[in-house]
Amino acid sequence: MPELPEVETIARGLEPRLRGRAVAAVELLHRPLLRRGGPKALAALKGRRILGVRRRGKMLFIELEGRRTLVFHLKMTGQFLFSPAAEPRDKHTRLVLRFEDGRDELRFHDIRKFGFLLCVDGDPACACGELAALGPEPLEIGLPDFAALLKQRRARIKALLLDQTALAGIGNIYADEMLFDAGIHPRKPASALSRAAVGRLHAAMRKILTQAIAEGGSTLQDFRDAEGREGNYQDSHMVYGRAGEPCPVCGSAIRRIIVAGRGTHFCPRCQ
DNA sequence: GCCACTGTTAGCAT
């Protein structure tokens, strides 16, 4: 579930509640979650203060003193929630961060167990090939670079939008929404887009992601921010999850097809 | 109960 806007929302919510707090312990409840660093690296976080929380693509970074970083990928069902230490833990809780002030604890909850954690000493990009290979941020890439990127790829435009090495952070929902906004068919080869279409897609990408962040992301089933709140952007979805409903622009029935192995929603007339 | 479906991506086949 969490794509760029959801992870950004989580990071912004975690930051003020984590910054400056010292870690008392990290409890790993599901061993496979930890893909880099090992239990010793987690133990070495004791006593260190949290300096900040950032996002890169769909990954979330908790930065600590001494160049240590916890890198989380939430995959489909990862969530963070603060709870009083006395409150019973859900069976899907995979990791708990306890603090020296003892006010509450941060729990990482992940039903499907696809999420992962890296505990890194130094530059996170050196510890994870996937992280090092991430493409540019969609909200930072300029139009000339975006156009050059599309020009050199023959894959379907939707597959390119989902390719994290091309652009970092776009997932299934926002790929469909930005293609609709730009009036582009999801199966169109990226290199075949006209100059005008590339311009529309660049603008749509910025508009959709910016609005989604402003709305706190989209909640379809699981997504909650660090305060347990749902996002609101699902109310603004034009095509995602609306197969069979009339297109908000032209009234044609929204269709659902499979592109790049993913359920894909689009208007056959506008796109 | 069984089957189809789900927001991600790694790994393998083509």
Next chain:
DNA sequence: CATGCTAACAGTGG
């Protein structure tokens, strides 16, 4: 190399 499918997991809904 580039691209496309499928499996990994667990839960939900028909």
